[in-house]
Amino acid sequence: MTQVDHTRMANAIRGLAMDAVEKANSGHPGLPMGAADIATVLFTKFLKFDAADTAWPDRDRFVLSAGHGSMLLYSLLYLTGNKDMTLDQLKHFRQLGSLTPGHPENFHTKGIETTTGPLGQGIATAVGMALAEKMLAAEFGKKIVNHHTYVLASDGDLMEGISQEAIALAGVWRLNKMIVLYDDNGISIDGPTSISDSVDQVKRFKSAGWAAELIDGHDPQAIAAAITRAQKSNKPSMIACKTTIGYGAPHKAGTAKAHGEALGADELKAAKEKLGISLEPFSVPDDVLKAWREAGARGAAEHKAWDEQFAQLGSRKRAEFERRIRHERPQSLAKGLRAFKKGLLENPLNVATRKSSEAAIEVIAAAMPMEFVAGSADLTGSNNNKAKSATAFGAKTPKGRFIHYGVREHGMAACLNGIFLHGGFAPNGATFLVFTDYARGAMRLSALMGTGVVYVMTHDSIGLGEDGPTHQPVEHLSALRAMPNMRVFRPCDAVETAECWELALNRVDGPTVLALTRQNLPQLRTTAPNDNPCSHGAYELVAAQGDAKVSLFASGSEVQIAVEAQKQLAGRGIATRVVSVPSLELLLAQPAERQNAIIGNAPVKIAIEAAVRWGWDAVIGHDGEFIGMHGFGASAPAKDLFPHFGITAEAVVNAATKRV
């Protein structure tokens, strides 16, 4: 083991970070310089990882919640010997195509656990990872699953509201293997944090059930001692590490000037001289690099030991673990859902889609009882996503697979990302569709990272009724459809709901929103072909008798209105077809030929959706008729609201006859 002084090890990070930001003339040198001591202690003495295998399931997770300090992470990856992270990559920091983008992107660079940058997301995602660790350990045993989740968080992370949701959850769940290292540098972009903050973070974390203490973040002994104490705690731990941002920069250290821009040639030179770092850009002394590489290889023995333990598991258990980590679904899932759909055709289920979703969930949970992890932001009885067999997860019930998130939509969404990224589970979380507004920060990261999480969003329109416009989504379908890689399904009945659940669970490279009704709906589907018609986003549900004069497009609860209107129009001799559109954006992503075939060429096109028109013109044209919402909803029983807002079969018939 090469013996190198701690400070020289830490200064290697500082030097690389300064150089990379300087070369890019863009980036954040302050955090890597300030947190280098913390990271050095963590990565050389505590973090269980094997640089040669970033996918080792039992590695400790390290989350750089303060994603702007990405050069800290890239430096660590390079120094510890990550194969992909060459010096050349560091030299191309923040350049097109490099593995070193402005903020860490897990979908782009191996060795990065989650994408961070939007503050607060890292710490909240880490809660999901620590939760997944606890759940998986309860199932497969501590010999197979036994790792820590470390987070480096900044002042900004702890200002974001999502951080409160996250720490409250970690506290009540007693996620004692989660350790937050708070880079307590007292500086944010606008200046000293005192201009906008007076929170005592140690007291705050303690109030949420954490162990918390304040230490000198530049004292390696103090850092090591605090991490050791944290590892022994029966609570999650927060270590407030008092640091100096831009540590070592003679004029900018301790100020906002060190935060988010290159130091400049003079300050960089002065900093390097002060720290005793070579002025040669991107140079790391041989002995220091050697010591770092040894730290990176440190986990290889543990990894090997783990492999041996894993080999001792029964072959079925091993296969199950590996399948789960790969996010592969069990064969029993497709089989179960096929039988379920067949049953629906025999015994139609004329209930709200949140209820047909509940029925589908019974089938899904039977196929994957320990991996299907559902949860709700305090609307369990309304969201209907709890399988009968599911029990509540809790500090003392780690085998529970239903999570009560409390009223914390944003924290829930970030947890879902963390659970998925950890591996081993197919997580879904539920609330009312309107509250996707609260969760959107994390939902966007689901889409960007491509996590296969499912958002069970019930009460998906004015059909929610009496709770009124604050609770009635009107623009949310559109706003979610606009998000790249987000799939929105709004099934019209029990059969479509089962089909959409199947598509959602098999989508492991991106998130899915299931928008479900509060109110009852008739089962409209009379077939359930194996090729899953929802997979193209839309399909002809009712053909016209003869050449169609009118095409009706609708989703969810409005498909029944389209079907009723079709009958009335047919009665008047107007040949009309109905296209069910469970996923508008998926329809619009189909090849032109298929799109055209589904959309058809009836001269009159009418879309019906109890939501805003935004986006629908792609199907019906700007001169098409739209029967839907033109503003916010209102508080009243749902049966009064649909006529009040003119969303009825009669309105459709009138619009159609006017145009034919």
Place this chain on the structure above:
Amino acid sequence: MTQVDHTRMANAIRGLAMDAVEKANSGHPGLPMGAADIATVLFTKFLKFDAADTAWPDRDRFVLSAGHGSMLLYSLLYLTGNKDMTLDQLKHFRQLGSLTPGHPENFHTKGIETTTGPLGQGIATAVGMALAEKMLAAEFGKKIVNHHTYVLASDGDLMEGISQEAIALAGVWRLNKMIVLYDDNGISIDGPTSISDSVDQVKRFKSAGWAAELIDGHDPQAIAAAITRAQKSNKPSMIACKTTIGYGAPHKAGTAKAHGEALGADELKAAKEKLGISLEPFSVPDDVLKAWREAGARGAAEHKAWDEQFAQLGSRKRAEFERRIRHERPQSLAKGLRAFKKGLLENPLNVATRKSSEAAIEVIAAAMPMEFVAGSADLTGSNNNKAKSATAFGAKTPKGRFIHYGVREHGMAACLNGIFLHGGFAPNGATFLVFTDYARGAMRLSALMGTGVVYVMTHDSIGLGEDGPTHQPVEHLSALRAMPNMRVFRPCDAVETAECWELALNRVDGPTVLALTRQNLPQLRTTAPNDNPCSHGAYELVAAQGDAKVSLFASGSEVQIAVEAQKQLAGRGIATRVVSVPSLELLLAQPAERQNAIIGNAPVKIAIEAAVRWGWDAVIGHDGEFIGMHGFGASAPAKDLFPHFGITAEAVVNAATKRV
């Protein structure tokens, strides 16, 4: 003064709430029954209000953050003698058109300070109100502005992350006239809060710089004593009032069953018998009603005294105060901006629109120095919305008109609502456009309530560059355009930026997003007509030479690309016009004739926007060409990203020539 026992007063609330929910067979009886004692003490002994004039500027603000307990508020309005709130309205709770919707709607019912229901919004909006009080008092003196802001908050409110942002801000600003009454009933929809929460709220608030204590929420003396202490505190105060949800219901009290549904006939009867309330629905004993009405008239004398104080202000000061409260803009604003635009034509400003916005703000702040309240979520230097003359607001600098919100976008947006609702200010807040995702819950309430707040959202596309996809909005323009009553402007140059600022400030019945670039842009406009072409959402910026074969539509930074493409196409003999579209949804809200005139009938329509296509088909048709983003961005210098994603004049020219 009619003397009536406290409990009988409180039971009047309980009875009305039970009856209204029962009649609607929908709603939340638990909170009004549990918090009736708190509300009775507050409204009969402390709250400064005059039921005869709900618009009295110096009234205390009462915010029911737990909006689901709306029957508490409606009962109080009725009991204290609010003219509109008749018994008949209570009988039509949650029915179409009644003044008693499911959740309190300030834009619908007089006497309600803000719309609540989405949890956490009330407490955060109240911080904005208390902030506005402090700012206005510093300006007009304590004889004119001197009131408290009271909040009734629930467990759910305090679980939402936005509550942490709010209490941190109130703490650092020492908003000691803000008093939160926490209905600490330990129950949420899913059951006891202990299943998802272990936060010690008293300790949590103390950690954020609040005075906080725990009391018996059914003991009127304890409540009164705590409020008295809170009024004397030099910090904001939180009083955790331990209560029983559904107090009085013999079987359901203290359980989630009392939370969100009618008690049912039997339990209602039993509760009334236990509480000693008449079984006759909606009946309040005469003496009790009389005592309540006296409480409602209690403030009339104070109101009169205030009127006298106000009359003693100089006439200019009075007029200024009244104009400000009415949200009327000073005449100097229009004049100043007109001169500014004229100046721009003489000396073009070829800078980023965030910089031209900064220049416009100098003019605006000069016209309304004390009422233009800007702020940023820790991106002041990047958002460029701080006037040179503006100083920072703080606990000791209440005349400061620039607010450092810290990294708290959601809290900031809710504060903006509160500042506007309080009256006296034209508030705006800034962050990067991508972080509207964090603020969307409060932004939706801006749109629903129609608050005239301005969101200054800079770094509005991949033009942001190196920070990468986590920081580059692509779907946000569309997602915001989809929201009813939200206006999105994306100006293309300095002249449009000034025009959009003017429209935003004059829009006092709804919020405006100004989407501004990080990167420099040429000034394209050569005229600044008085009728403000941006007011129609779009206009022809460059006419075609001859009959247009191609129409190019673009917003913001892509208008320059359209202009360049227009030149190249003209050079090839293809007559092309350019339509600048600062507000796509405003264009689509124009009467058909104007819309058609602006969109024109060139056979080839191309839209150019460094964002997703979603929504643009309304202008260009589904077969139109779109030059923009088809997924998330990437980390690289902006100059590399536009060609990388094919958003260039050459791409436009190619698309056009292919189609002509």
